[in-house]
Amino acid sequence: MSQFNPTIHPHRRFNPLTKEYILVSPHRTKRPWLGQTEPPQESILPQYDHACYLCPGNSRSGGEKNPDYKGIFTFENDFAAILHPPIPDAPTPLHPLMTAEPIHGACDVLIFHRRHDLTMAQLSPADIAGVIDEWIRIYEKRGSEAGIEYVQIFENKGAMMGCSNPHPHGQVWSLSAIPTIPAQELRSLKEYAVSTINNSNASTGAAGKPCLLCEYARTEMGQPRDEGRVVVFNDHWVALVPWWATWPFEILLLPYRRHIESISRLDPEEKDAFADILSRITRRYDNLFSCSFAYSMGIHQRPVPLNETTQLVAEENDTDFAHLHLHFEPPLLRSASVRKFLVGYEMMAEAQRDLTPEQAAARLRECSEVHYLAKMV
Amino acid sequence: MSQFNPTIHPHRRFNPLTKEYILVSPHRTKRPWLGQTEPPQESILPQYDHACYLCPGNSRSGGEKNPDYKGIFTFENDFAAILHPPIPDAPTPLHPLMTAEPIHGACDVLIFHRRHDLTMAQLSPADIAGVIDEWIRIYEKRGSEAGIEYVQIFENKGAMMGCSNPHPHGQVWSLSAIPTIPAQELRSLKEYAVSTINNSNASTGAAGKPCLLCEYARTEMGQPRDEGRVVVFNDHWVALVPWWATWPFEILLLPYRRHIESISRLDPEEKDAFADILSRITRRYDNLFSCSFAYSMGIHQRPVPLNETTQLVAEENDTDFAHLHLHFEPPLLRSASVRKFLVGYEMMAEAQRDLTPEQAAARLRECSEVHYLAKMV
Numbered sequence: 001m002s003q004f005n006p007t008i009h010p011h012r013r014f015n016p017l018t019k020e021y022i023l024v025s026p027h028r029t030k031r032p033w034l035g036q037t038e039p040p041q042e043s044i045l046p047q048y049d050h051a052c053y054l055c056p057g058n059s060r061s062g063g064e065k066n067p068d069y070k071g072i073f074t075f076e077n078d079f080a081a082i083l084h085p086p087i088p089d090a091p092t093p094l095h096p097l098m099t100a101e102p103i104h105g106a107c108d109v110l111i112f113h114r115r116h117d118l119t120m121a122q123l124s125p126a127d128i129a130g131v132i133d134e135w136i137r138i139y140e141k142r143g144s145e146a147g148i149e150y151v152q153i154f155e156n157k158g159a160m161m162g163c164s165n166p167h168p169h170g171q172v173w174s175l176s177a178i179p180t181i182p183a184q185e186l187r188s189l190k191e192y193a194v195s196t197i198n199n200s201n202a203s204t205g206a207a208g209k210p211c212l213l214c215e216y217a218r219t220e221m222g223q224p225r226d227e228g229r230v231v232v233f234n235d236h237w238v239a240l241v242p243w244w245a246t247w248p249f250e251i252l253l254l255p256y257r258r259h260i261e262s263i264s265r266l267d268p269e270e271k272d273a274f275a276d277i278l279s280r281i282t283r284r285y286d287n288l289f290s291c292s293f294a295y296s297m298g299i300h301q302r303p304v305p306l307n308e309t310t311q312l313v314a315e316e317n318d319t320d321f322a323h324l325h326l327h328f329e330p331p332l333l334r335s336a337s338v339r340k341f342l343v344g345y346e347m348m349a350e351a352q353r354d355l356t357p358e359q360a361a362a363r364l365r366e367c368s369e370v371h372y373l374a375k376m377v
Numbered sequence: 378m379s380q381f382n383p384t385i386h387p388h389r390r391f392n393p394l395t396k397e398y399i400l401v402s403p404h405r406t407k408r409p410w411l412g413q414t415e416p417p418q419e420s421i422l423p424q425y426d427h428a429c430y431l432c433p434g435n436s437r438s439g440g441e442k443n444p445d446y447k448g449i450f451t452f453e454n455d456f457a458a459i460l461h462p463p464i465p466d467a468p469t470p471l472h473p474l475m476t477a478e479p480i481h482g483a484c485d486v487l488i489f490h491r492r493h494d495l496t497m498a499q500l501s502p503a504d505i506a507g508v509i510d511e512w513i514r515i516y517e518k519r520g521s522e523a524g525i526e527y528v529q530i531f532e533n534k535g536a537m538m539g540c541s542n543p544h545p546h547g548q549v550w551s552l553s554a555i556p557t558i559p560a561q562e563l564r565s566l567k568e569y570a571v572s573t574i575n576n577s578n579a580s581t582g583a584a585g586k587p588c589l590l591c592e593y594a595r596t597e598m599g600q601p602r603d604e605g606r607v608v609v610f611n612d613h614w615v616a617l618v619p620w621w622a623t624w625p626f627e628i629l630l631l632p633y634r635r636h637i638e639s640i641s642r643l644d645p646e647e648k649d650a651f652a653d654i655l656s657r658i659t660r661r662y663d664n665l666f667s668c669s670f671a672y673s674m675g676i677h678q679r680p681v682p683l684n685e686t687t688q689l690v691a692e693e694n695d696t697d698f699a700h701l702h703l704h705f706e707p708p709l710l711r712s713a714s715v716r717k718f719l720v721g722y723e724m725m726a727e728a729q730r731d732l733t734p735e736q737a738a739a740r741l742r743e744c745s746e747v748h749y750l751a752k753m754v
């Protein structure tokens with residue numbers, strides 16, 4: 001029998017954060033695609049669109065008027081998925097299999113730039129640093145509000161990803177409960193910390209215990225540069241296609257030098273390096289298929305900032321084991337118009353991918369960091 | 378403070394099968410939709426398409442020619458995601474966080490009907506009964522092959538769901554491991570069976586223990602007919618929008634009269650009732666927005682048929698607690714062209730829905746069971 005070859009032989013990989021498997025079927029990229037193709041991603045947009053509810057000075061659907069903002073502008077979503085308290089208590093469930101719990105919180109919209117036609121890939125690192133500062137401000141503000149247990153910063157980019165407006169913006173949903181996915185990740189991080197023997201090499205996380213993500217980043221950084229899964233790195237951050245990636249060109253972005261629980265703990269150098277690597281990833285993404293590359297991006301970190309006075313008694317809860325990281329989940333597979341559909345088998349059984357994470361990382365390593373439109377601010 | 382109203386107040390519901398929460402934000406349907414719309418679902422197709430690789434007598438991409446089949450036709454996928462054994466063993470992992478296991482199996486394609494222009498909603502119940510018989514045949518055939526641990530029967534319907542050919546067909550992927558989602562469901566079913574006190578009302582499942590799904594179906598059937606989540610039922614099967622539905626018009630379809638582990642255990646009456654209810658659900662779906670309604674459908678049941686001789690010592694493994702059920706997961710939300718995107722918050726944090734399951738069930742209850750095209754075979 002031939003030797004195992006991950007680019008030929010179907011196999012399953014384990015995601016230690018979600019505790020789910022992913023089916024890898026690399027030979028499958030050979031099949032012809034006869035299904036739905038995506039409309040071209042608009043790349044020529046006006047700098048200002050009078051019909052855009054995010055452009056400076058324009059009216060929003062809720063009736064309010066945007067100020068003539070210059071840089072970044074944050075406002076509360078006019079159609080928020082979560083509402084401010086009070087939310088009345090749910091009645092006793094009809095049956096223990098049918099439970100509901102009330103939830104409250106707030107949904108913020110964060111505009112990255114006044115220009116309608118730009119995306120993060122076209123912003124300067126200095127502009128991106130401004131976005132990072134605003135993320136920190138909102139994380140700290142919402143995270144200290146009464147009853148808020150979790151702050152989720154994310155961006156839906158591209159119509160393909162359900163984004164209803166190309167004006168560069170992200171969202172922040174703050175809630176009175178820790179949602180399913182980060183709750184599972186935090187459990188996994190704690191489990192790893194308490195059950196893994198700390199050896200001399202192991203990276204140190206909360207309470208001096210091993211950190212799954214620090215350890216993983218350190219291992220990937222130890223691989224030869226032209227192999228493996230690392231796409232790009234700088235002095236503080238590494239962007240890689242994780243071993244367990246689900247989406248074709250998924251990226252995990254994280255600081256690898258030291259254990260950092262949240263964006264609040266970044267020092268100025270780490271913040272600059274964060275802006276630098278966000279710029280480099282998003283340009284590579286756009287260059288991969290010469291289009292405005294669609295994705296959903298989210299920041300996972302300590303659910304809410306730690307109150308300094310409670311720090312000494314902490315390091316017991318799942319939340320104490322967070323290590324800051326970002327997920328980029330882009331749907332495109334073969335070209336600007338052919339995406340991966342996670343449907344059928346994936347919805348009923350298990351995620352499945354058509355190229356190996358190593359193949360995806362190699363493709364992204366080859367991409368230039370000069371934007372294909374070379375239309376920088 | 379006002380009383381809790383599930384159609385106004387955001388809340389979270391718990392899915393006892395996946396152990397995940399879902400965020401319900403019913404007030405959100407009021408927001409205007411400015412995002413991507415779906416192209417019209419083609420409903421006028423030829424009865425025979427010479428370019429279709431599934432039509433009788435045509436050549437497939439692998440080069441083989443389809444026979445001039447009359448009813449149902451099954452063949453192995455020319456671009457299978459899983460391959461037949463042998464698959465060599467994976468090497469020792471580089472690091473415990475990077476594990477891979479080889480997988481083998483087979484992918485079958487099951488054509489429902491020779492006519493290119495029909496869907497399940499347009500087939501007669503007698504034709505659907507033929508599809509059910511074929512599902513049973515493949516489940517038993519693949520499920521008894523050496524090393525096969527799981528058989529997943531599913532259908533991707535509609536271009537929106539990544540289906541690359543409108544010719545009515547489904548798929549069956551058989552694998553040497555139980556995938557993530559059904560493995561979790563089976564764990565939940567076993568956990569419920571062993572930890573729930575059996576009261577006089579509780580439905581009986583494996584080893585006389587309570588069955589989560591039998592109990593849930595029984596409870597829903599006990600609700601007033603014009604309220605709640607039941608969409609349609611017959612003597613053996615009930616179709617409902619589950620309390621914990623993720624997709625806007627998601628349906629859970631299951632037998633409610635007795636505990637049934639797999640399609641192999643259906644008696645002739647239950648099989649006819651299965652065909653009847655599949656026909657009624659799919660017609661209601663098409664009638665909801667007067668279009669060929671896209672969905673992914675999957676059958677969850679005992680992973681592989683039980684070998685009769687081992688039955689007596691069984692009822693110990695998770696797999697012994699299976700109760701046959703089907704999931705229908707359709708993306709459309711507001712009309713034939715506006716879908717729900719599960720992106721951003723949903724990919725990073727937790728599933729979120731914009732109308733309550735009760736509202737969705739009421740909408741589906743109002744739909745006619747006579748197909749809007751009234752183009753029956």
Ligand SMILES: O=P(O)(O)O[C@H]1O[C@H](CO)[C@@H](O)[C@H](O)[C@H]1O
Binds near residue numbers: 342540
């Ligand atoms: O096999 P098909 O129908 O060509 O492909 C479709 O279903 C598969 C199984 O759900 C998915 O992996 C593919 O992404 C999807 O396009």
Ligand SMILES: O=P(O)(O)O[C@H]1O[C@H](CO)[C@@H](O)[C@H](O)[C@H]1O
Binds near residue numbers: 162723729
């Ligand atoms: O809030 P938006 O951008 O209008 O809406 C988008 O993002 C939300 C959060 O990920 C999703 O729930 C919506 O389905 C999607 O269309």
